[in-house]
Amino acid sequence: MGKKIEIYKCDKCGNTTLLLDSGKGQMVCCDEPMKLLSEQSADFKNEKHVPIVEKTDDGIKVTVGSTLHPMLPEHHIVMIGVIDGDDLMVHWLSPGDEPVAHFPCQNEDVKAIEYCNIHNLWTNKQ
Template sequence: VFVELPVQNNEDWETHEPVINRNGDFFSVNIASDDHPMEVDHHIAFVILQYEKGYRVVYFDEGEKPEVKFYQDEPVIAVYAYCNQHGLWCIEA
């Protein structure tokens, strides 16, 4: 079952913004705020990387730093981050 979530765009942007870093063919994504809570009641639950031909989803556990590092084998179109308190956040790649 696919559920469409509204993308947020408000004053909480600075603490939820997915940040994309490229270094040649290597790619990393983290959340702009290094101090975003990663507790049971408030955390970044997952990051979605959107490609032309599909998606990659990376889930995070409480206490884990919400960061993704990988070899970029195809162009990333957008990155989404989901906070269990404040919803879905997106940035175009």
């Protein structure tokens, strides 16, 4: 992929943004610089955050955690994404949804990412 995915979060209000194209400015919210989130891949809490990619008949399935992640209003997965070369596919989730997404991607060797509203950004690859 030509560009790195960058996600920023405001420590004051919790606003989170995906940067599509970087310039010379700084990401700012609530009059303070936003924090660039780093991708985490080692989960010490029962594997509830690392995305798991499985091949299916019509593409791939991404499940968040070998133990399914909670999907409560106060703690849930906001999105699951797949980066396949220069393509980014995103599936948005809401509390109460199952933390699973299906993508019409034939390549199962993709980088999967997910964003938890409490524990931030996770990936299956660095």
